[in-house]
Amino acid sequence: MAIEFYVNNTLQKAEKGETILSALNRIGISIPTLCNMAELSPTGACRLCVVENADNGNLITSCSTPVSANLRILTHSPEVIAARKTIVELLLTNHPENCLYCDKSGDCELQKLAEELNIREKLFYGNKIFGKTDRSSPGIVRDMSKCILCGRCVRICEEILDISAIDLINRGKNTSIETVFQKGLYYSDCIHCGLCVTACPTGAILPKSNLNQLIEKLGDTKISKSIVVSSASIADMASKYGIRKYEEARNYIMAALHDIGFEKAYTMSLFSDFFISEAATAILEKITKPPKPLIITDCPAVKKYIQTKDPELSQFVCKIPPSQQIAAKLLSIEQKTDLLVSVSPCIAHKYEAVQTQNTNKGVPEIDFVLTSGELSKLLKTLGVSLPYTKKETPDKPANSDSSAGVFFETKHGITEGIVRELSLRSGLSIQLNRILEIKPEKDFAEYEFDLNGSKYRVAAVYGIENFKKYRTQILKDNYLFVEVRSCRYACLDGCGQSQSVDIENTKRLRKIIVEYDEKNSNNSAGKNPNIKGFYRSNNIDRIFNND
Template sequence: MKNVTITINGNQYAVPSDLTVLEAARTVGIDIPTLCFLKDINEVGACRVCVVEVEGARALQASCVLPVREGMVVKTNNQRVRNARKTTVELILANHNRECTTCVRSKNCELQSVSEELGIRDIRYTGAKREGKYDNFSHSIVRDSSKCILCGRCVSACKNVQGIGILDFVNRGFETTVGPAFEVSMKDAPCIYCGQCMVVCPVGALTEKPAIDKVWDALEDPKKHVIVQSAPAVRAALGEEFGYPIGTNVTGKLASALRNLGFDKIFDTNWAADVTIMEEGTELLGRLQNGGKLPMITSCSPGWVRFIEFNYPDLLDHLSSCKSPQNMFGALAKSYYAEKNNIDPKDIFVVSVMPCTSKKSEIERPELAVEGVRDVDVSITTRELARMIKEARMEFDKLEDGTFDPFMGDYSGAGVIFGATGGVMEAAIRTVADVLTGEDLENVDYTAVRGVEGIKEATVNIAGKDIKVAVAHNTKNAAIILDKIRAGEADYHFVEIMACPGGCVNGGGQPIQPASVRNVIDIRAERAKALYSEDAALTVRKSHKNPEIKRLYDEYLGEPNSHKAHDLLHTHYYAREKYPVQD
């Protein structure tokens, strides 16, 4: 790539010719503020906060979409530019719900940050405001249009990253807003509740449905035996809420924080991930050996499950019948754990800490109950757990490293990597390979299914048999795989799909990083490293080698896919209508 010479604020620089002015400025240490810009997702020049003055141009230019050219002279911080940016942000604020002290995004709001940087202390503009719409009817997502700044990030993430497109600009001019078609609630839209709109939103217009108060109430109830499970990806991101670098593994501090919050028992969902591999791996072997429907597709991502139910209902018989680890844990907590500890299942209150907002809706699915008892009572996000820790006034960085309780808390490395794209596939192959060969294979690192490439394909030779697998993350890539299956062009045996880009480590319930971070750091890869590092450090790295899993089957379930296991750990799916009938 050839360079061009441009002048920025009086200094000459040689920069690659394929950059925008925004990118070029940042490569030489000059930051230009943005609001709508999100690299590779939303590059539309809509907010006009990034304007610069270009010699020879009468109007100010949006630097995020302005290509550099030879001899270009740019000013990024003269009075004209500063005044324009300040006016733009003031106009946004004039039509914005500014209840900042009670907003869940306070201190982590990009509009708040840029207002502070521009020195805005008062709003000169008053007048009419758009009428806001507050939609909290779904179990997962709250949409507050009074806080929306029309940046379009959520629209682009939903349409261009996830390939779903349930959000778009509605109406025109001053009445423009963002929402689903026909102004329906998020509850009635074909939303998969992945939450990718939330993690890119610069303000508090899209947030998770809060459930913290339900947890506090349960912890205060002397009649409730309250237990908590924490998903693999939580440990790789929770530290970010307390100033730790992205990708820091805080397993020990996470355990201590949960114990200090007052839960009766603290467990790790990794244990249930190991159970999932036992059930799912056995189901796959059964399909391979008995002519079952292939390829079999994983079912542990509830956003992905909703996606196929809405968009490819004719392919539902390809899904594994396994519940997700979250709900396997809940079902076993209220049966196996209850029986071993002589507790009435109705007195057990299960809280799950998940990196996922779709998990909130998953626990409400009517079929995810055993004999009328819900598998999981409350699902909170990583962000919500951080808020609880802060409410409890804990100094997270000063907590001693604790451990999870045994019995349903000991896990293998295979359970840990469930949180990264390709992790479920790799964990399954580790167990399936041992079963098919009848050996305890030493090589357990199947690196061909790792990484953040959108679709990964591999052939694994096990006991002389070629097992063809595929891994896809985000539902836009999932659609590519499903179209091949529908057309009869896929010869896979096993497919892993996760709804979120990068898998659970980048779930909609994870800590929100601003565009200034997301534009330069691949948070998916950094968080995944934490999981693979923990996996590599563990002695037991295969689910079927976990002593606690062996005990579960020896003492309670009998064998994987047994009648009892099916009653507790398996489920079914159904086709969903995309939109309700309009009058």
């Protein structure tokens, strides 16, 4: 606390080099901004964070100006308010103003700002420059007419991911945010991780929703309908509706889904158990072969990333299909259904479902992939509120699960699940020795464990940026396997969750799942009776080959 300065005539202190904005936020004064985002470099593009320099009346942007000694600023002087108001008014003039029909309505930062600044009258009139809408991606829709060019999506794609699937193009009035040669997201380097969706302050980038088609289909009594819900989505619902326990929320949701027209409702955790079991088999096989790193992930974004940006690594990726597709493949054999819906916290799953290997003669195995947010909306539309009036367990074969399959979607879920399975199969109690401290915040962790007298090391990485950062270490360090996921908190902070993905909320979700795991004795995939049963009755020890 080296520098003294005055905010609205009150003496305050700031660190040397601290920006005015961060000092003000620390003090507790809220300053509106549209382009600023923690973790991203300031650009000074939106100019909403201006404050008045009380000494000369100049307006300075607080996001990019460091505090200087004895600076005197006014944060909400009439001059400042007038400038902010005019800026927002200018933005609104070039905005479609169809908030009633916008998916972002109620959650839109521009809308909130207009309300905060008390803009209740249309001031400027003029032509609207309408950008194109890019619907090429199965997961993300970019409606450039709603874009205010704050550049958050561009910076997040560049600075965090270093992918730059989208960038600002042209300049002046023709400035827009586009993919290379404006070919559309699907044809770009986009990995569909959805970070841009979370970054966008307006409705310009949204998950693609086909809820209305689904609702239409639900009314069709001639077809059979099934739904698979992932545990991160269940946790999301639980936290959203104030339900403390995972199994409670799960059973409410299952009952509600049955009532709105799904004959069968399953949990994804069963199929995660399959994934773990298959992965464990592959690893045990690998131990006997010369070592090479095995990248285990069920994250479609990570896979797309490796495929487009780092194809060298493709050979190391475990070929087992992700849980969602295991669900589709197994259900098509065991419980044939006309309509299969998957609910996931993830936008990339929408992309995954339409990949060639996951389609049957061009028809996707999964008909609809909903995000948690869409599930919440679906229930709302159909008049269902949680907690529901009754509880029902998931349908067979998902009627039994292991807590490892539930834990799967949290941080270190894959690692934990596989190590438990290895321990179960070897009949030894494997102790995971943490080489690096694991905290939910940590984005890279390393473990070590003994198996049949040998020491093995494994690692887990979260976030594409960290995957890149630790790439050489992953290749060099001779890990037994490496868990990689594109979201910082595995699937819990997926971009399709119904609530904002801040740390506090993510911790709540994790707690719900951890509690379930702790008191469940079926804590390994192999302890799930239905898994055991499946392999035994089909007389196989694996479904998928990793060659």
